[in-house]
Amino acid sequence: MGKPSDLVQGTLDLLILRVLSLKPQHGWAIAKRIQQVSGEVLQVQQGSLYPALHRLEQKRWIKSKWAETETGREAKFYLLTPAGKAQLEIEATSWNRLSAAIKLVLETE
Amino acid sequence: MWLRWRSLFQREQVSRELDREIQFHLDQQIAENFNLGMSPADARSAAMHTFGNPTVLKEEAREAWGWMWLEQLLHDVRYALRQLRKTPGFTVTAALTLALGIGVNAAIFTLVHAVMMGTLPLTDPKSLIRLGDTSDCCVNSGTSENGDYSLFSTEIYQRLKNYVPEFEKLAAMQAGFPFRPVVARRDGTQENARSVMAEFISGNYLETSGLKRAAGRLFFDSDDVKGAPMVAVISYTAWKRDYAADRSMIGSTFWINTKAVTLVGVAPEGFFGDRLSTSPPDFYFPLETHTVISNAAYVHDPDTSWLYIIGRVKPGTHLTPLQDKVSSLVRQWLKETRIFAVEKDKSLPEKTHVVLTPGGAGIQ
Numbered sequence: 001m002g003k004p005s006d007l008v009q010g011t012l013d014l015l016i017l018r019v020l021s022l023k024p025q026h027g028w029a030i031a032k033r034i035q036q037v038s039g040e041v042l043q044v045q046q047g048s049l050y051p052a053l054h055r056l057e058q059k060r061w062i063k064s065k066w067a068e069t070e071t072g073r074e075a076k077f078y079l080l081t082p083a084g085k086a087q088l089e090i091e092a093t094s095w096n097r098l099s100a101a102i103k104l105v106l107e108t109e
Numbered sequence: 110m111w112l113r114w115r116s117l118f119q120r121e122q123v124s125r126e127l128d129r130e131i132q133f134h135l136d137q138q139i140a141e142n143f144n145l146g147m148s149p150a151d152a153r154s155a156a157m158h159t160f161g162n163p164t165v166l167k168e169e170a171r172e173a174w175g176w177m178w179l180e181q182l183l184h185d186v187r188y189a190l191r192q193l194r195k196t197p198g199f200t201v202t203a204a205l206t207l208a209l210g211i212g213v214n215a216a217i218f219t220l221v222h223a224v225m226m227g228t229l230p231l232t233d234p235k236s237l238i239r240l241g242d243t244s245d246c247c248v249n250s251g252t253s254e255n256g257d258y259s260l261f262s263t264e265i266y267q268r269l270k271n272y273v274p275e276f277e278k279l280a281a282m283q284a285g286f287p288f289r290p291v292v293a294r295r296d297g298t299q300e301n302a303r304s305v306m307a308e309f310i311s312g313n314y315l316e317t318s319g320l321k322r323a324a325g326r327l328f329f330d331s332d333d334v335k336g337a338p339m340v341a342v343i344s345y346t347a348w349k350r351d352y353a354a355d356r357s358m359i360g361s362t363f364w365i366n367t368k369a370v371t372l373v374g375v376a377p378e379g380f381f382g383d384r385l386s387t388s389p390p391d392f393y394f395p396l397e398t399h400t401v402i403s404n405a406a407y408v409h410d411p412d413t414s415w416l417y418i419i420g421r422v423k424p425g426t427h428l429t430p431l432q433d434k435v436s437s438l439v440r441q442w443l444k445e446t447r448i449f450a451v452e453k454d455k456s457l458p459e460k461t462h463v464v465l466t467p468g469g470a471g472i473q
Contacts, residue, residue, distance in 0.1 A: 028137040
């Protein structure tokens, strides 16, 4: 499995921010949630997920905290910051604009 | 914590933290495999296999702590868009497939194919006009912030239909159908109830799009009247895929959300609805049936907007005066049908406007 392209990076960031906007979760749960909510269509590979999470944390759109899961294990949970919430709005708008542009290209003679 | 500075000055600790984090993920994957029925040995080796090389993973996470990504991202996005313009068909299909390393549903290829090959069976898509320029969704009460309306109530739709003769036909469709699948079960068979995509549309919607039936009949205006017997039209894809294009099922009963509905016809082949979607509607129902089928209380609530509107104009109609006319009518009617009692809302009616956009490409 190769490195994801950078166009793809932005989209994964968007999905992670969205998932965390609902509640704080650890990496495993984030990947699982994206998978489930998308009806098994979007499978996020670990190779994409962790670099993305660390990048988002570096930009301070999310922050992390070690805490206990329900099963008593320690895991690194991520939370959305206020800056992250704002970024989510921006990226969602951008995504909609991009997919509209693609559609135009497909359909304009 | 400033991960950037920590990664520089506390490399060891951050690196160990990453190890723990990845180990947790791996353990969860192993546990999941085990719960799915694999032996402990298989669970472990399967997890290690899909996981890939942990060292490579840690390297990539470390790389993420650098600055290069931003420039790369912008550069690549610009490059990608230039490439798109040059070879739209191949590039977009490839990009969609690669995105996030996912498996793309076959449906989107069928849709892209249909769009690319120009086989969408709309008649004269150029004379189709949409009222609205945003993808506001899905069921809104209250007013639009900037006065721009793309979502409308049943009341406004019907008034526009009756009082704007410039629209030879005006049709409406449920904006938020992707979020409200229905449960369908064919009567008199052993088949299980299934969750399917369904869209509520005005009686004249299929006709306005210039579609011809593939079998049976499409809707009449008389189907879209309160109290009329409930009917449905099935998409060609669903008809072929789920029922092997069985003609005898036309006229038969379906239980939709436990309500009895008669299937009257099949939409034409190649029609996937009014927007780009991986799950186009399998069933179409008249707007009026939304109250009974979906238990929706808002179909006749003048304060609730839930419809997108498209219409057909006579060739040569000037759109700017039409847009002004529609805007001022909507402005006037909103004042009548809504209460702008709250102080901050009082200025909103003046900002009310509707933008007319080309409708042949569907909702974007």
